[in-house]
Amino acid sequence: MTPEGFLRLVNDITIWKKGSQRAPHKPLLLLLMLGRSVHGAARLITFSEAETRFGELWRRFGPPRRGLVQYPFQYLVHDGIWEIPRASELPSWGTGYLRLTDLRKHDAEGGFTGEVSELLESDPELALRAAGLLLAKHFPISLHDEILEAVGLSYAWLVPGSPAVREPGKKQRMVIYRRPRRLVFRKEVLEAYDERCAICDFDLRINDELLGLEAAHIQWHSHKGPDDVFNGLALCLLHHRALDRGAVGLEVKGTGYRVLVSGQVRGSNPSESLLSDFSGQLIRPPRSRLHVPRRTYVDWHRAQVFRN
Ligand SMILES: [Zn+2]
Known part of the structure; x- marks a missing residue:
């Protein structure tokens, strides 16, 4: 071999x-x-x-x-x-x-x-x-x-010179991703949500550049979630991580979605309130109705990721 x-x-x-x-x-x-x-x-x-x-x-x-x-x-x-x-x-x-x-x-x-x-x-x-x-x-x-x-x-x-790499001078390798990604996904998602976190409205910038706002996939890209706005949410770093670790989920409420917070989340305040304050609240809707997250992706996330 x-x-x-x-x-x-x-x-x-x-x-x-x-x-x-x-x-x-x-x-x-x-x-x-x-x-x-x-x-x-x-x-x-x-x-x-x-x-x-x-x-x-x-x-x-x-x-x-x-x-x-x-x-x-x-x-x-x-x-x-x-x-x-x-x-x-x-x-x-x-x-x-x-x-x-x-x-x-x-x-x-x-x-x-x-x-x-x-x-x-x-x-x-x-x-x-x-x-x-x-x-x-x-x-x-x-x-x-x-x-x-x-x-x-x-x-x-x-990184060359690190103790685990025995052959010196080797460059850092790129991981090859199997599914091609649409590079405009991030831009489209952030614009759809007016460059704010859909959960907490976070919109910090440095020199007019966004600081810590990301485009999250609702159904994971690694699990056939498409790079489309209606499978995305603009989220701050904390809420993106919380979504991917199943600490927060989403549930249909009227024509939008409300935030679910896992009962397994623990922390002292003010940390815990960074999630619990939004429990049950509606997420920010995207500017266009066409960009509202699709139910199928939200349901996938709640069944496969959210820690209820
Ligand atoms: Zn946030």
């Missing part, structure tokens, strides 16, 4: 599909393992450790439903980069489905194949490139740094 071959396999992992539901099981487990490999951890992870660490990642970055590591732990084998060396010792071996009770009872070990592990060891940058592919395909950009940090990785390591 070549490094490019490995990246191709990572890019092509099969993902469980049902409608437009998010299913980041495999991406989260792979990101966790890529982080471990860079830190020199053992090639195989025990099922109990995988359950704990995957559970933490799922609670932060997974959809608002239960996520079990038993699925990616065994089904990644079919993607050609993973193995469970002693799977044949499990009672449910041969049935095509390893039972959770067996995986737990025998604390089965799984991980990258020896071949993949050698590749990752010989080139730590490869782990970051693979992580970049997974992030680009399965998560919005606003969450990339947080997820990398959670698994112990950082793009900063791609």
Whole structure:
């Protein structure tokens, strides 16, 4: 296997599909393992450790439903980069489905194949490139740094001279995004909302340049959300992050939408009021009726991201 071959396999992992539901099981487990490999951890992870660490990642970055590591732990084998060396010792071996009770009872070990592990060891940058592919395909950009940090990785390591890059003089690599993006999305969305946050009216500027106002996708771009104004909202940095982490959601109210704040949000004041003050309030409508967010994207977000 070549490094490019490995990246191709990572890019092509099969993902469980049902409608437009998010299913980041495999991406989260792979990101966790890529982080471990860079830190020199053992090639195989025990099922109990995988359950704990995957559970933490799922609670932060997974959809608002239960996520079990038993699925990616065994089904990644079919993607050609993973193995469970002693799977044949499990009672449910041969049935095509390893039972959770067996995986737990025998604390089965799984991980990258020896071949993949050698590749990752010989080139730590490869782990970051693979992580970049997974992030680009399965998560919005606003969450990339947080997820990398959670698994112990950082793009900063791609800078020449950093300790994790053994070959000196290499330039920082660009991550290749699979879906082309419409570059006018940001401009169109910000204009549609008069360059103010649709939740809090934030419109700070420095030298007439916007400071911290962004165009957010309601249905994530990584999950087929289009770069169209009616799938966008102008939001300040805080409210954009809150939307992508599921701390706020939207609900139809009359001809517009009102803000929902997750009951899981905690903080002392005045921090908490930066969200709670807007709970139940209508968001700013766009200038044109044509640009009102479409219900289908708002519903996707509430089902797949919002932490109710
Ligand atoms: Zn705001």
